[in-house]
Amino acid sequence: MRSTILSARWRANSGPWALLCSVVAFVYLFSLGPILITAAVSFNETHRSSFPPHGFSFRWWERALAPEWINPLLFSLKLGSLTALFSTLLALPLAFALFRYRFRGRDALVALTLGPLMLPTLVTGVGLLQLFQYVGWREYIGFTALLVGHVVICMPFAVRTVGVSLHTLPPNVELAAGSLGATRWRTLRYIVFPLIKSGVVAGAVFAFIHSFTDVNLSIFLARPGEIPITVKILGFLEFGFAPTLAAVSVITLLLPLILVAIVERVSGLGDFIYGDRDRA
Amino acid sequence: MLEPALRLVGIEKHYAATVAVAGIDLEVNEGEFVTLLGPSGCGKTTTLGLIAGFFPPTAGAIYLEGKPVGDLPSFRRDIGVVFQDYALFPHLSAADNVAFGLRMRNLPQAEIARRVADALELVHLAGLGERRPLQLSGGQRQRVALARALVINPTVLLLDEPLSNLDQKLRDEMRIEIAGLQRRLGITTVFVTHDQGEALVMSDRIAVMNAGRIEQIGEPAEIYEHPATRFVAEFIGRMNFFSGQVTTAREVRTARGLVIAAPVPLGIASGAEVHVAVRPERSRLCRDKPDAGLALKGTVRQVLYLGSTREFHLDLEGGERGLVEMPNDGSAVTFDAGAGVWLAASFDHCLVLPARS
Numbered sequence A: 001m002r003s004t005i006l007s008a009r010w011r012a013n014s015g016p017w018a019l020l021c022s023v024v025a026f027v028y029l030f031s032l033g034p035i036l037i038t039a040a041v042s043f044n045e046t047h048r049s050s051f052p053p054h055g056f057s058f059r060w061w062e063r064a065l066a067p068e069w070i071n072p073l074l075f076s077l078k079l080g081s082l083t084a085l086f087s088t089l090l091a092l093p094l095a096f097a098l099f100r101y102r103f104r105g106r107d108a109l110v111a112l113t114l115g116p117l118m119l120p121t122l123v124t125g126v127g128l129l130q131l132f133q134y135v136g137w138r139e140y141i142g143f144t145a146l147l148v149g150h151v152v153i154c155m156p157f158a159v160r161t162v163g164v165s166l167h168t169l170p171p172n173v174e175l176a177a178g179s180l181g182a183t184r185w186r187t188l189r190y191i192v193f194p195l196i197k198s199g200v201v202a203g204a205v206f207a208f209i210h211s212f213t214d215v216n217l218s219i220f221l222a223r224p225g226e227i228p229i230t231v232k233i234l235g236f237l238e239f240g241f242a243p244t245l246a247a248v249s250v251i252t253l254l255l256p257l258i259l260v261a262i263v264e265r266v267s268g269l270g271d272f273i274y275g276d277r278d279r280a
Numbered sequence B: 001m002l003e004p005a006l007r008l009v010g011i012e013k014h015y016a017a018t019v020a021v022a023g024i025d026l027e028v029n030e031g032e033f034v035t036l037l038g039p040s041g042c043g044k045t046t047t048l049g050l051i052a053g054f055f056p057p058t059a060g061a062i063y064l065e066g067k068p069v070g071d072l073p074s075f076r077r078d079i080g081v082v083f084q085d086y087a088l089f090p091h092l093s094a095a096d097n098v099a100f101g102l103r104m105r106n107l108p109q110a111e112i113a114r115r116v117a118d119a120l121e122l123v124h125l126a127g128l129g130e131r132r133p134l135q136l137s138g139g140q141r142q143r144v145a146l147a148r149a150l151v152i153n154p155t156v157l158l159l160d161e162p163l164s165n166l167d168q169k170l171r172d173e174m175r176i177e178i179a180g181l182q183r184r185l186g187i188t189t190v191f192v193t194h195d196q197g198e199a200l201v202m203s204d205r206i207a208v209m210n211a212g213r214i215e216q217i218g219e220p221a222e223i224y225e226h227p228a229t230r231f232v233a234e235f236i237g238r239m240n241f242f243s244g245q246v247t248t249a250r251e252v253r254t255a256r257g258l259v260i261a262a263p264v265p266l267g268i269a270s271g272a273e274v275h276v277a278v279r280p281e282r283s284r285l286c287r288d289k290p291d292a293g294l295a296l297k298g299t300v301r302q303v304l305y306l307g308s309t310r311e312f313h314l315d316l317e318g319g320e321r322g323l324v325e326m327p328n329d330g331s332a333v334t335f336d337a338g339a340g341v342w343l344a345a346s347f348d349h350c351l352v353l354p355a356r357s
Helices: A002-013 A015-041 A059-064 A066-100 A106-117 A121-134 A144-168 A174-177 A184-213 A227-238 A243-267 B044-052 B094-104 B109-123 B138-150 B168-185 B195-201 B218-224 B228-235
Strands: B006-015 B018-028 B033-037 B059-064 B079-082 B156-160 B188-194 B206-211 B213-218 B240-249 B252-254 B260-261 B273-278 B284-288 B292-306 B309-316 B320-328 B342-343 B351-354
Touching: A015 A243, A059 A243, A066 A106, A066 A144, A066 A184, A066 A227, A066 A243, A106 A144, A144 A184, A174 A184, A174 B079, A184 A243, A227 A243, B006 B044, B018 B044, B018 B059, B018 B213, B033 B044, B033 B195, B044 B079, B044 B156, B044 B188, B059 B138, B059 B228, B079 B138, B094 B109, B094 B138, B109 B138, B138 B156, B138 B168, B138 B206, B168 B195, B188 B195, B206 B218, B206 B228, B213 B218, B213 B228, B228 B240, B228 B273, B228 B351, B240 B260, B260 B292, B284 B320, B309 B342
Parallel strands: B033 B188, B033 B206, B079 B156, B156 B188
Antiparallel strands: B006 B018, B006 B059, B206 B213, B240 B252, B240 B273, B252 B260, B273 B351, B284 B342, B292 B309, B292 B342, B309 B320
16 A cells, blocks of 8 residues: 555656656557547548548448449458468478578578568569569569569568567477477477467468558559559549548558457467467 | 397487587496486487487497387387476477377377376376466476376486476485386386486486596496596595505605505506595594504694584695595594694595596
């Protein structure tokens, strides 16, 4: 009891505490503020994107749910999911090779794999566009090129998270499994994979989000009819910010959030994010 | 002819520039408990890893029940290993940890269930099978690891410092329990430790290792009473050493010119460098020069009272240091610091060990 009174008094008179509170307030203001304003704007009754909204209507939401917007949204979902899948499938063996073994050319492979993290994606996008044109794969610009580009820029996230979860593997469990008669493959299947699963899922989620939110690279590789939602939004902005866009933005924002929440529930992703793993 | 359960012939393991195991020959008979004892870095754990098949030897051959297994991967060797950190599978329950080896052998469900229950019973963990490793105490985790290694009925059981993570009381308990279990099951066991007490209590034979080699192998009493080298004498128990050169069959002269009467064995020629060694508890203190045996004059520097014993730290003539341990049996005369005394020991209790070049 006494300690709570003391700490309350300390808080009341403490400069650092006040500073902390104002910093937190600022963070919330600038991270949540725009989202809430955008959400509010989408319910405007007028043609103007005014805030606070004039009147209340769902008319912009109706527009936002028309094929013009839903198709790019579904396209982005498909692209993000396949990017997450391929990134993770490639990241698993890569992470094993890079973080488990020493071999010639390892440093080069690390640079090649994790390099795209440091390159501006804009540059990667321009480069890929030129590559597809020069090599004569012009017809693949669109979905295929986007998928290739997204895997290149998203895989490093998956490699990193899988690598980190390999590091947290308790030492000797693989040797123990071997001594108990498990082949390399069965050790992977029954011991290693269950223990790094949350890291793998986290990697896939990061890859999905990075793909879903990318605009820098996508802007170069999209083509009519094969446009991710972000590029579509950017294109629409040329005509000014309309309440339709506000509604679309809210959908674009909520969709990956819902998806991540589901994955987190199903796979126990929280373990990985909060670092609270069973250890023996 | 009966094959030994485990036979190592000229085993070596090199890592780039370092030699971890520099040539080991070892035979372990069926049902025997052999301890690899040595300081850290002596190659004992590497030797264990070679037997388990975690990595291939650089040279040499390994036989299990007469069959060469040097080329077999670990999962084909039928060896049970208990690791220092237990290496339990954190995502599996205790029972599933124990069942793992049986599942890998594709045994029928009913048999697996029965053997897992028996194994948990054996290590006094019946009823705790559903717990995860994290929900078990250190001692219980150790028992799960032991059950997991035993349940597959391995040809050889390998124990890698399994007691070093337990507190003192639990360690003393587990030491007796593991040794008892090993005898009851009659399972061939190789035990790795740096703790001489564990080695003396638990082993049928001890192999003292140093710098990748076995310095001496023998029964605990033999190792303690007749150490073959200074390293072994120093590593197990405590020892007074007086180093010098053999002058005649009954004398050793130290570097500072002190002449010590000592029972020099026939094999050691005069001129050879030797250590005269005597255990503190086989030495005694006398006020006057003893008539026979080892006798070194000096003064008491410090007396340590340890309850059941007293330790006398001595400054001896010729700059030597000495240690005498006397039982506190109520009869012994005691000496105070500064007293002039003789360190005495029967020649039967003195060893003359050749110094290594």
